[in-house]
Amino acid sequence: MKKTGLVANYMIALLVILAVNFILPRLMPGNPLQAIYGDEALLAMTPQLQEELVRRFALDRPLAEQLVSYLGTLCRGDLGYSYFYNAPVAGVILDFLPWTLLLTGLALLLSTLFGLFLGIESGYRRGRMLDKVLLGGNMLLGGLPDFFVGILLLLFFGVFLSLAPLAGAMEPYAGHSGLALALDVLRHLALPLAALVIARMTGAYLLTRNTMVATLGSAYILTARAKGCTDSSIRYRHAGRNSLLPAVTATGVQFANLVTGALFIEIVFSYPGMGSLLYKSLLTRDYPLLEGILLLVALSVLLVNFLVDLLYAKLDPRVNYAR
């Protein structure tokens, strides 16, 4: 795909997301402040605060002016005001973001690595016992909703075996530092991370396996075999290497799935990231916070996809020659 076309796609996607964010609250019946903030919030607000908010978001103006002021506030990084936390939305989100970054980043890395490795091994042994077990297992686990995988791990390791902590990202008020702190964080991270990797490994695995099966049929594999290359050399240096590409390009889609999966898994484990924040904003009907979180997640997904698409053209020169 040409670069301008690529940029255009992402611009349209961005516009659609912004439009949904802008239009939805204003579609609701009643006065816009009520729709944006919800009934409970409105009762809790002082008249001064209400007026201040109406002025800041130009809610008493025609729709076009509202749009301009909406985009203006977004550009300044102002995502609105969370009445539940009594603080600007952007600040609240920043407090919770690091945990989600840690969880999603590690999960992306591990699920891709495991998916590649298992995919190569499984594709090479196509139709044999190990392949059947891996394929069946992956289909089964990948078919489960992420939060159910999380619940199963929580029940087994947390409730049944009492091995892992049931909630949180670290022991509160334990005053750990240095290595003890790192271990504590890791202990709390283990289950959510495992759940996310298990639930989301299937994508990379299936892609790699299928490419592997197709690659193994090509002539240069036969040549390599005829030359007397060892099995492992054929598996990894010849076929495996050429099966990497689809998995790498799928990282973008994979990332979107991982982030949404992380949101749900954090709720199961009460992990203090964006997912738990999202859940709380839904329970308390804190709409500005909700919008802020979802906008940020959507934007990050777009950004990662865009970078992967750019990288793709670099990795596979054939893409540039197409068309």
Added chain:
Amino acid sequence: MHVNSWREIKQEGLGRTGIVFIILVVAMGILAPLLTSYQPSGYAGPVFSPPSPRHWLGTNDVGQDIWTHLLYGARTSLAVGCGVGLLSTMLSIVAGGTAALCGGLYDRILMRLVDALIIIPPVIVVILAAAYLRPNTMLLVVLLSALLWPGGARVVRAQTLSLQEKMSVSAARTFGASRRHLLFRHIVPDLGPVLVAIAIQDIRRAVFMEAGLSFLGVSDPSLISWGKMMQQALQFIYLDAWKWWLLPTGLSLAVTVSGFTFVGFALETSLNPRLRREVKHAAS
């Protein structure tokens, strides 16, 4: 497409398991009133009673029969899944088919839109929309279909482009067949297995997303749904109730989703010539 997909799905172990799973869940949904003597919304017995002959899976925190909820939850999942499967596939056919048949500027604009919409993570948008609209089943079907059609449209367009080169289509065209006639009489019948694959994929994602939404508590509060049952059960995880409340619900959801995943995978394998059994590879 000269593949007897149905036969191939039945022959493959995974596909057969999937079909059994789907039949099981459909039976649960359809036979729900026969399999239980309670009403899903009615008070059935003391709260948190453990499983007994009267309550197969015990009762929940307000004394409703969990087995009954499980059965009626299947209805919600299947209704949303099948509704989205139908509507979204229809949208895909219309969008993809007309884009391929008409071509030109219309094709380019529509496909640009598809390319852009495919990047947007549907779960995120649907959470936001559901939080404001609190959708019932109908609205949820429309919402999910609006987000899921682009993937199928791309496939339908590609297939239509190759199918319209066929002699029979050219012949119909010279007889003055309208584009609608071409699409629904000549192209769609040939698309059969591909459309089934698209629909199954849509159903799977819809069931998945409905469960996720109700797990977050943003669907219609009066709806009985597996996702919501799991959300409620998770709050009482310190009680023993998870054994007959949380696990069976999660397993039902897992069986449903895996059923569609397995059938979809078997179908895809039968449609993708490079993955078909007959091909012998250097490794085998």
